[in-house]
Amino acid sequence: MNVSAFYRAYTQPDFTPHERERVEIRFAGLHWRADRVIQAVFENQGYRAAPMPAATRDDLMAGRELADIGQCCPASFVTGCLANFLRREAARLGADEVKRRYVYVSIGSCGPCRFGQYHQGYELALRHLGMEGMRLLLLDQSRLEQAGGGGLEVNLQLSLGVVWAILCTDALQSLEYRTRPYETTPGATDRAAADGVALLCEAFRQRPRHGGKWSALAWHLTTRHFVRALQLVARRFDEVEVDRLVPKPVVKITGEFYLQTVEGPANYDIHRWLEAEGAEVYPAAIAVWLDYLLRVSIQNLQARVAVDRHARAKLAVAKVLQRLLRWTFERMRRALDGVPHALPEQAELRALAAPYYHHRLAGGEGDMLVGKALWTKRHRAAHMICELSPYSCLPNTMSVGAMAGVLGKHPDLLYAPLEVKGDAEVHALSRCQMILTEAKKRAQEEFDAALARTGLDLAEARRRQAARPALRRATTAIPHRDVVGTGANTVLHLAAGRA
Amino acid sequence: MPIPTLANWFARLRSGPSGDRAQLRIGIPRTLAIWSTHQFWLGFFAALGIAPRNLVFSSPTSEAQYHHFGRGRGTVDCCYPVKCMAGHYGELVFGQKRRLDVLFSPMFHSIPSFLDGAVKTSLSCPRVMAAPENIKAGFLKERDVFGERGIRYVSPLLDFGEPALVPGQLHAALAEVIPGLTLAETTRAAAIGWAALQRFDAGLRAESAAVLGACARRDAPCILVLARPYHMDPGIGHEIEGELQAYGYPILWGQYLPIEPALMAWMFGAEMQRGDIASPFDIADVWPSSYSANTNELLWAAKFAARMPWITCVIRLTSYECGMDQPTFSPVQEIVERSGTLFFAFQELDATKAAGSIKIRVETIAHYLEHASGDIIRQKRRLMGAGCPLEDATSQAA
Numbered sequence: 001m002n003v004s005a006f007y008r009a010y011t012q013p014d015f016t017p018h019e020r021e022r023v024e025i026r027f028a029g030l031h032w033r034a035d036r037v038i039q040a041v042f043e044n045q046g047y048r049a050a051p052m053p054a055a056t057r058d059d060l061m062a063g064r065e066l067a068d069i070g071q072c073c074p075a076s077f078v079t080g081c082l083a084n085f086l087r088r089e090a091a092r093l094g095a096d097e098v099k100r101r102y103v104y105v106s107i108g109s110c111g112p113c114r115f116g117q118y119h120q121g122y123e124l125a126l127r128h129l130g131m132e133g134m135r136l137l138l139l140d141q142s143r144l145e146q147a148g149g150g151g152l153e154v155n156l157q158l159s160l161g162v163v164w165a166i167l168c169t170d171a172l173q174s175l176e177y178r179t180r181p182y183e184t185t186p187g188a189t190d191r192a193a194a195d196g197v198a199l200l201c202e203a204f205r206q207r208p209r210h211g212g213k214w215s216a217l218a219w220h221l222t223t224r225h226f227v228r229a230l231q232l233v234a235r236r237f238d239e240v241e242v243d244r245l246v247p248k249p250v251v252k253i254t255g256e257f258y259l260q261t262v263e264g265p266a267n268y269d270i271h272r273w274l275e276a277e278g279a280e281v282y283p284a285a286i287a288v289w290l291d292y293l294l295r296v297s298i299q300n301l302q303a304r305v306a307v308d309r310h311a312r313a314k315l316a317v318a319k320v321l322q323r324l325l326r327w328t329f330e331r332m333r334r335a336l337d338g339v340p341h342a343l344p345e346q347a348e349l350r351a352l353a354a355p356y357y358h359h360r361l362a363g364g365e366g367d368m369l370v371g372k373a374l375w376t377k378r379h380r381a382a383h384m385i386c387e388l389s390p391y392s393c394l395p396n397t398m399s400v401g402a403m404a405g406v407l408g409k410h411p412d413l414l415y416a417p418l419e420v421k422g423d424a425e426v427h428a429l430s431r432c433q434m435i436l437t438e439a440k441k442r443a444q445e446e447f448d449a450a451l452a453r454t455g456l457d458l459a460e461a462r463r464r465q466a467a468r469p470a471l472r473r474a475t476t477a478i479p480h481r482d483v484v485g486t487g488a489n490t491v492l493h494l495a496a497g498r499a
Numbered sequence: 500m501p502i503p504t505l506a507n508w509f510a511r512l513r514s515g516p517s518g519d520r521a522q523l524r525i526g527i528p529r530t531l532a533i534w535s536t537h538q539f540w541l542g543f544f545a546a547l548g549i550a551p552r553n554l555v556f557s558s559p560t561s562e563a564q565y566h567h568f569g570r571g572r573g574t575v576d577c578c579y580p581v582k583c584m585a586g587h588y589g590e591l592v593f594g595q596k597r598r599l600d601v602l603f604s605p606m607f608h609s610i611p612s613f614l615d616g617a618v619k620t621s622l623s624c625p626r627v628m629a630a631p632e633n634i635k636a637g638f639l640k641e642r643d644v645f646g647e648r649g650i651r652y653v654s655p656l657l658d659f660g661e662p663a664l665v666p667g668q669l670h671a672a673l674a675e676v677i678p679g680l681t682l683a684e685t686t687r688a689a690a691i692g693w694a695a696l697q698r699f700d701a702g703l704r705a706e707s708a709a710v711l712g713a714c715a716r717r718d719a720p721c722i723l724v725l726a727r728p729y730h731m732d733p734g735i736g737h738e739i740e741g742e743l744q745a746y747g748y749p750i751l752w753g754q755y756l757p758i759e760p761a762l763m764a765w766m767f768g769a770e771m772q773r774g775d776i777a778s779p780f781d782i783a784d785v786w787p788s789s790y791s792a793n794t795n796e797l798l799w800a801a802k803f804a805a806r807m808p809w810i811t812c813v814i815r816l817t818s819y820e821c822g823m824d825q826p827t828f829s830p831v832q833e834i835v836e837r838s839g840t841l842f843f844a845f846q847e848l849d850a851t852k853a854a855g856s857i858k859i860r861v862e863t864i865a866h867y868l869e870h871a872s873g874d875i876i877r878q879k880r881r882l883m884g885a886g887c888p889l890e891d892a893t894s895q896a897a
Contacts, residue, residue, distance in 0.1 A: 006770075006805060007834040009785050070825040108788075112622040113822070117788050120826040307663040357632050358606060358656045363625030392577075394822040395625040401575035401633035408640035 010123035012135045015103045015151030025049040025152065026085070027105045028078055030286060031263050033169040033197050040204040041161035047152070054264040055081040060422040066125035072114070072390040073422040074258035077266045078106070079121040086131055095131060103135045105152065113363040113394045115257075157209065157216045163290065164328070165204060168226055170285040171332040172196050172233060174340030177271070179474040181280040182242035182486065189474070192240050196233035203229035221324060230335035237336075240474040244490040245461055247447030249439035252282040252381060254372045255388030256364055256396050259420055260284035267388055268425045270418075270432070274386070277436055280486060282382050287329050288343055292368055294322040295346040299360055322346075337475040344375050352378070357402045364395030370402055377413055380484045384414035384439035386432055391421040414439050443485045450488040454495030464494045519678045520548040526599040526650075528587035529556045531580060531627045532607040534728035535754065536659065542695030543669075546688035547677060555599060557587040560734025562850050568593055572637035578820045579849045580729050581630045585637055592638070592648055601651045601676050604631040609660030610792040613700075613758060614799055617780035621660040621792035624823045651676050660792065665689050700755065708757035708889075710749045714809035715889040720872035721749040723804045725831060726816035727793050727824075728754055730848075736816050737852040739845055739861070743814065746865040751810070753800025761888040766806045785834055786827075794823055801831045805838035808879035808887070811872040812841040812864065819849040839878050841867055 015023060025047050029035050035051035042049030055077035063071065063080030071079070082104060089098045108116045119138045126134050137152060172193065180189040203226060210216035251274050253260050259267045261284060271281050301308075301315040326343055333340045349371030350359045357367040365372075369387065376382045387403075389396035400417050407413060416435040418428045451457060456464075470476045471490070481492045527533060527540060537556070544554050558564060560583045568589025573582055591602055606628055612621040622628075631654045638644040645652040655672030658664040670685040714721045722743055730736035731752070740750045763779035770776050775784050782789055786798040804810045813835045817824045828844075835842040843864050845857070880887075 005837070006802075007785055007830070007837045009783075009787055009830070068825055068828040070820065070822070070828075072822060112628065112791060113625045114826055116790060117826040119788065120830065124829050303658065303664060306667060307661075356636065357629070360608060360656050361606065361625075361629045361632065362608070362622070363628070392820050392822055395629065397575050397577040398581075398626055398629035398633045401577070402629075402636045404574035404640045405636035408636075 010119075010127070010132070010136075012133055015135050015137065017150055017153075019151050020047060022101070023048065023103055023151065024101060025103050025105055026052055028052055028081075028107065029054060030166075030261050031169075031173065033173055033193070033200075034166055034286065036197050037165040037169050037200050037204055038162055040201040041158065041165050041207075044161065044205050044207050044209075045158050052081055052085060054262070055266045057265050057423065059084050060266075063121070063125070066128045067121035068124060070392065071121055072392050072394075073420055074256065074266070074390050075114070075118050075121050077422060078118065078258075079125050082122055083125045083129055086126075086129060086134065090129075090131070099131065099134050103137060103151065105137045105139060108138045108140060115363075156213045160216055160220045161204060161207060163325075164220055164226060165200075166286045166290065167325075167329050167332050168200050168230060169197070170287045171230065171329070171336050171340045172200065173283055174285065174333075175234075175237060175336045175474070177281045177283050178339055178341075178486070179237065179240055179242060181248050181275055181278075182244045182246060183474075184241045184243050184472075188240045189237075192237050192474075195236050199232050199236070200226075200229055221328065227331055227335045230332055234336045234475050237474045241472050242474050243465075243472070244478065244486050245458065245465060247443045247485055247487040248278055248280045249384060249436065249443040250282055250382040250484055250486070251279045251436070251439065252372070252376050252385050253284045253388065254365070254369055254385055255284070255418075256390055256393050257289060259388035259390060261286060266422065267420060268428055270386065270388065270429075273429060274432075274436070277433065278440065279436060282341060285341070285343065287325070288368070291322065291325055291343055291346055292366065294318060294325060295350070296362070296366070298322065303360070338477040339475055341381075344372070344379075349375055356405045357399055361398070362395070364393060364399065366395070367399070369396065369399040370406055373403065373406060373413060373415060374410070377410060380480075380482065383442050383484050384416060384435055386435075387415065387417045388420055389417060391419050414442070443487070446483050446485055446488045447491065450483060450491040454491060456491060456495055461491055461494050464497070465490070468494075468497065521550050522553070523549055523601065523677065524553045524555060524595075524597060524599045525549060525601045525603050526555045526557070526591035526595070527603050528584055528591060529559065529732070530584045530587050531630060531729055532605075532610055532623060532659075534731055535610065536607075536696065538699040539692035539696040541692075543688045543692030546691040547680070547684065549677075555591065555595065557590045560586065560732050562734070564590055564734070565850065572634070574633060574637045574640070577633075578626060578818045578822075580727070580732075580735050580818050581626050581633065583734065583850070584630055584634045588634055588638060592644060592650060598648065599650055601653055602645060604634075604652070604654045605659075606631050606654055606656045608656055608658050611660050611662070611696075612792045612796060614780045614782070614789075614792075614795050615660065617778045618782060618789035618795045620790040621795065622790055624791060624793065626822075662689070662693060703752075703755035704757050707751050707755050708759070708762075710751060711757065711807065711809060712889050714749065715887065718876055719809065720811035720868060720876065721751060721809055722812045722814060722868075723751045723753060723756075723800065723807075723810045724814050724816065725753045725797055725800055725804075726814075727797075727818075727821075730816045730818075734850075735818065735848065737848060737857065739816065739857055740814060742857060742861045743864060746861075746868075748812075748865075748868060753797060753803070756800060756803050759888075765887050766803070766883070785830060791823055794827060797824075797827060797831065798834070801834040804840055805834050806879075806883055808876045808883060809889075810840060811875040812843070812868050814864070815842065815844040815846075816848060817844065817846045819847045838882070839875055841871060841875070 025042060029051050039049050039051060059080035060076050062083045063076030066083050067079050086098055108118060119136060122136055126132055139154060176189055176193045183189045210219055263271050274281050298318045301311045301318060304311045329343055349368055352374040353367035353371035357370045359367050373385050376385055389400055414435050416432050418432055420428060465471050478489050478493050481489055483489055545551060565583055565586035569586030572585040572589060591599055607623045608628055609622050615621055653672050653676055655668050657668050666686040666689045670682045674680050710721060724740045726736060744750050767779040782795060782798045789795045804813050832842050
């Protein structure tokens with residue numbers, strides 16, 4: 001028997017401030033728009049940084065091979081993506097140089113699900129790869145200031161930049177998804193979105209630096225810098241011609257954070273697949289998640305008001321922060337002529353979910369998964385909900401189970417919960433397609449009913465649309481009435497306006 | 500016993516146990532965190548005047564229980580300790596000779612832990628936390644089964660790891676079902692519940708210390724079970740530890756290891772002096788993400804096993820699809836094996852007891868224990884040095 005020293009957790013050298021010039025920060029991905037603009041935020045702060053490449057099926061396999069068995073698929077995708085990236089770079093530069101050249105930054109949480117334990121998978125993978133000593137920085141998603149090993153200073157200026165980048169790109173993403181299904185020139189929306197992201201990157205690179213906390217906060221809240229950048233984006237989207245007189249089912253994406261956010265093989269490229277199947281996608285804004293995190297803080301403080309004398313003061317601050325977040329997003333949305341979807345009220349999501357799922361149950365989307373489904377129905381925001389949960393996701397399996405009670409009370413809700421393993425695409429997509437077929441029928445019926453209700457036929461509706469060129473612009477917001485689909489709402493709008 | 504003060508004296512007069520309370524029948528599913536908190540509930544409800552015979556825990560988990568009472572009530576595929584809960588609910592709703600008045604199924608947001616103060620937080624697993632909402636849906640999706648049977652379903656969310664918050668949360672949930680209940684009375688009853696739970700835990704720790712002491716006296720091996728509290732349920736843990744005990748090896752559970760200061764100083768003192776850890780209960784050296792109560796205790800118990808000479812073998816039990824255990828597989832195994840201690844894992848435990856393969860594995864484990872335990876004890880004693888308080892007890896006993 002050979003007894004060695006006691007086991008110790010993964011250790012790594014510090015990332016020191018003097019290394020900033022030559023070390024490249026690699027961060028785990030959201031969707032491509034947010035990734036690019038966050039890169040600009042880092043560059044604005046004097047860091048060399050780049051997002052990780054989009055995770056692929058090969059990454060999933062590598063993640064499964066290198067980490068402990070039974071990982072949820074987001075963890076496997078992210079772990080494998082890191083491992084394969086390091087393998088490629090090590091083949092090119094050598095392992096020691098890779099360890100010197102890169103620092104990997106990932107967002108985690110302090111429980112309760114294993115999202116906060118992903119680092120264990122990364123560390124195990126690095127040990128198996130012989131890359132022990134590669135520097136990993138795990139940042140807590142709920143804190144705006146924290147130690148990053150000295151080399152990465154997570155201060156308010158950086159955090160506000162990241163939050164504002166998310167808000168701007170959320171608004172842009174929503175505009176993009178409300179445009180592409182109706183574009184008359186294929187590819188025009190993608191080109192406008194790419195140009196829009198480039199404009200935002202430039203705006204974030206030009207962001208003035210503020211040394212003080214309060215001055216940074218005040219500047220971000222009061223400046224029109226980002227609003228102006230988004231207005232330029234809107235003018236670029238003006239050039240995209242659309243024809244909205246098409247009945248298309250609106251599909252709202254919900255689910256686990258990673259799977260609902262990324263766009264690529266990790267979620268079977270579901271956004272593009274749905275569009276290819278004739279749907280309009282209602283994407284999951286990251287801002288809703290930020291709003292929810294603030295709500296969680298507020299709820300935790302509310303639970304302690306009777307026993308913590310500072311709780312009321314902290315509660316007031318948290319509520320102000322939440323209002324500021326929502327107000328800022330609304331500014332961004334208005335800068336894009338009000339076309340992007342607004343944020344749902346967290347209080348309403350909580351109230352809707354309450355009979356089925358307690359608001360303080362933590363992990364994953366919490367009560368939002370239930371709340372969003374009922375909110376969608378109440379506000380006629382989508383014909384169907386596509387809910388993406390990783391196989392074996394701890395919290396989401398619980399809220400998906402609670403949805404059984406919701407469907408018992410609301411059997412007309414079109415709800416497609418997809419368990420995503422990463423390598424069972426046909427199964428998941430065919431399941432989605434079954435519900436989508438029903439959603440398409442509803443969209444068509446609703447469109448026909450709107451025509452019948454207004455006494456218009458499609459030819460007359462088109463004639464009226466042609467007479468109002470603004471309606472052919474992507475940046476013209478169509479008022480949302482008592483129907484779901486963009487096509488049906490356009491018919492009602494045309495009937496309400498001048499002939 | 501609480502000291503009567505003017506405030507609680509009058510409170511008690513106003514809300515003392517009534518005839519109604521004595522008749523009230525409360526059912527509690529014997530699942531998940533109830534396995535580590537049941538003594539609290541016994542003390543708490545007794546203090547509120549609920550007759551012990553009217554506090555009904557469901558039976559231990561079994562396939563028959565799920566088959567008779569839970570089939571068709573599941574809403575999602577998940578780990579068996581949660582899935583089987585439908586059978587427990589069903590047994591309490593459909594399987595009682597005398598109808599229950601209340602089905603009480605708390606949602607534990609956090610759980611008290613002896614590691615509190617040395618770890619980041621002591622949260623519950625998200626599934627442990629939310630399981631009642633999930634299982635409830637299976638009894639409400641078509642019609643309100645509880646309502647039809649005249650059963651009040653009470654499922655408070657409890658910050659059980661923060662005792663100051665618990666009375667208010669319990670009072671809000673129970674005021675409507677327990678006649679005349681006041682917050683002051685709930686607070687007193689909760690204090691009695693905590694005391695009962697602490698007495699029970701301390702008693703089991705003392706028994707574990709006695710077992711280890713006996714092993715030290717004879718230089719004999721024992722086995723540590725690393726598992727979640729609900730693996731003590733014979734339908735979930737499948738009594739694997741019992742099969743090993745039949746070979747004559749004493750069994751310890753990681754949740755109830757001795758923690759007296761002298762023993763802790765001997766086991767962890769050198770590492771504390773070096774600054775590796777801040778206290779005997781610090782697990783940052785092996786597990787920086789110390790936010791989950793049961794996971795934290797599991798990691799700590801693995802460290803304990805690595806340093807305790809007479810624990811020569813660790814048995815790890817894990818249920819099918821346990822996402823909280825999954826990231827700990829390698830660290831726990833490495834903590835144990837680097838010390839030379841034997842490590843065996845029974846993973847993916849589900850409803851079915853794989854009796855044949857368990858028997859074969861148990862025979863293998865017993866074989867290794869018989870042949871390797873002597874060397875392991877000698878090696879670990881050399882590693883840890885002299886002065887173990889358990890050995891002092893040996894000389895005193897001698």
